Amino acid sequence: MRSFGPLLIAAALGIALGSASSANAETRAESCTALSTAGTVNALDTVPxxxxxxxxxxEQWPAAPAGLLPARVHLRSERESFNARYAFATRGGQIYVAPVAGGAPGWRRLPLPACFAGRVVAISADDDELVAIDRERRVFTLDNALKGPDLFNWSRRWGPPLWSGKGRTLPRDVAAWSWSVISPAEDVTFHDTAGNAHAIGAHKDSHIWALRTGGQRLTLIDPWLPNDDSYETCGPHRGRFRAVNVSASGSTVFVIGADGDLFTRLYDFDIAGHNPIFFRYSYERQRTGDPAAPIQLPSPPWVRQPKVPGEITSAISISKRGVGAIHRTLRVEGRDRRGRAGYWEKDVVATRSSAWRFHRTGDRLRGRLLDNSPRDSSRRDLGAAADLRFAGAAGALRIEVADFNLRCSPARLLLRAGRGEPVELRLHNVDALRQLERATGLDDQPREQYGTIEVPPALLARLDEQPAAVRELIATKLGGRRFTSVGLRVTEHALRVTELDWTLRR
Known part of the structure; x- marks a missing residue:
């Protein structure tokens, strides 16, 4: 019997381990199922x-192992993040939390649901929410991340209707990503391009901003929208700039290129004009200070930030500062003239390179060192343009949309009567609100967009000098107005302007 003892023990141990493994898998599955309906995320939250x-x-949670985590978190990244109250970090599949200013009680291990405990690979926090990504790239959301830890709770819900969908996974070709939340509790309002303050929706506006491989595409992944990759924003230089990293906070997106060029943009689904059900928009010039004014379109453009006057890496971070979505703190990892590691910092509204201030941390550099030319090099190595040409005819007019772009508006709308010179208008376009999934880009399925035709004021003032067919279109079909709303249905091969009954083809 003694000779068989080890085998029997091993067999028994195997059965026990197998049972434990099976039980763990069952527990994990039950936890994942529960998370698909659990959590307070998306509940109304208006109290600071x-x-x-x-x-x-x-202090109710276990202390982190000594030396595992930094004394302070200076940069928001996929391993470490922070909001106004807490710092968060992930190591070894776990998540740790500490007061944002450091000090007692230090880093504590956050209890996680069995569904993804020990399996976390990336995190990002902003405002009252934190997003965690597990090994399978599933998205989990922690709510009440600005409140006391007894109120922390998790959910896997994502997608329509109203953030109650079956869940989301982060696409495999995401090169970098960041969680952004703008809320009535922290931000209160945002300011449009007319300078008017608008109240933020009661349910906040939360997005994952995902920089795709190649650096030209920025996908907006919103928990209220379809579980697809169909909503994107136009990057700098009409989508041709190649970014190497992205950070976002409070609906302000921050990108950096391989030569140290920096851009920011205030942009989210509501600000950009995609959501006419809950908000009013207008391309007409709004009077500053009018509390009843609609949101001025187009939405704020990309702002080229001044170059950092020193050595930097690709690691960047943006975080909230104050109300009104005006001020944001920008940080870029780098070294000072003596080679000491730290970060450069300035307010997003500061326009001079001298506004950057260096803060030494003693941390090792995390990002890739960049060739930070002191001059604007953002047009170097631009990617291919995604502009398309559509053309057709309506009566005596030949019509051409010379540079239509799904993400980058506006396009030039050219009208030509006979052999005369083309008359140039503008066609503004943004993706329509939808709840059904569709492919990225264009295919044979019509893509609905909200369009606006703009007639330049100089053209309206001299309309009587234009060819008869042009005069008739502008005076009759467009009502002699500067701006006219139209519906757009776009496929890979055609652009249809529904109100005007135009079908233009590639």
């Missing part, structure tokens, strides 16, 4: 965290 009574203490 500074006005909330404390709810529990971080």
């Amino acid at each position: 965290f500074t006005q909330l009574p404390p709810q529990g203490s971080l």
Whole structure:
């Protein structure tokens, strides 16, 4: 019997381990199922965290192993992040949390649902929410991330209707990503290009901003929208700039190129004109200071930030500062003249290179060192343009949309009567609100967009000098107005302007 003892023990141990493994898998599956309906995320949240009574203490959770985590988190990244109250970090599949300013009680291990405990590979926090990505690239959301730890709770819900869908996974070709939240509690309002303040929707506006491989595409992944990759924004230089990293906070997107060029943009689904169900928009020039004015379109453009006057890496970070979505803190990892590691920092509204200030941290550099030319090199090595040409005829007019771009508006709308010179208008376009999934880009399935035709003021003032067919179109079909809303249906081969009954083809 003694000779068979080890085998029997091994067999028994195998059965026990197999049973434990099976039980763990079953527990994990049950946890994942529960998370598909759990959590308070998307609940109304309008009270600033500074006005909330404390709810529990971080000290209830186990302390992190000594030396595992930094004393402070300076840059928001996929391994470390922060909001106004807490710092978060992931190591070894776990998530740790500490007061944002450091000090007692130090880093504590955050209890995680069995569904993804020990399996976290990336995180990003902003405002009152934190997103975690597990090994299978599934998206999990922690709500109440600005409140007391007793109120922390997780959900896997994502997608329509209203953030109650079956869940989301992060696409495999995402080169970098960041979680952005703008809320009535922290930000209160945002300002449009007319300078008017608009209240932020009661349910916030939360997006994953995903920089895709190649650096030209920025996908907006919103928990209220279809679980696809169909919503994107136009990058700098009409989508041709190649970014190497992205960070986002409070609906302000921050990108950096391989030569150290920096751009920011205030942009989200509501600000950009995609959501006419809940908001009013207009391309007409709005009067500054009018509290009843609609949101001025087009949405704010990309702003080229001044170059950092020193050595930098690809690691960047943006975080909220104040209300109104005006001020944001930009940080770029780098070294000072003595070669000491740290980060450069400035306010997003500061326009001079001298505004960058260096802060030494003693941390090792995380990003890739860049060739940071002091001059604007953002047009170097631009990617291919995604502009398309559509053309057709309507009566005596030949019509051409010379540079239509799904993501980058506007396009030139050219009208030509006979052999005369073309008359140039503008066609503005943004993706329509939809709840059904569709492919990225164009195919044979019509893509609905909200369009606006703009007639230049100089053309309206001298309309009587234009060819008869042009005069008739502008005076009759467009009502003699500067801006006219139209519906667009776009496929890979055709652009249809529904109100005007135009079908233009490639």
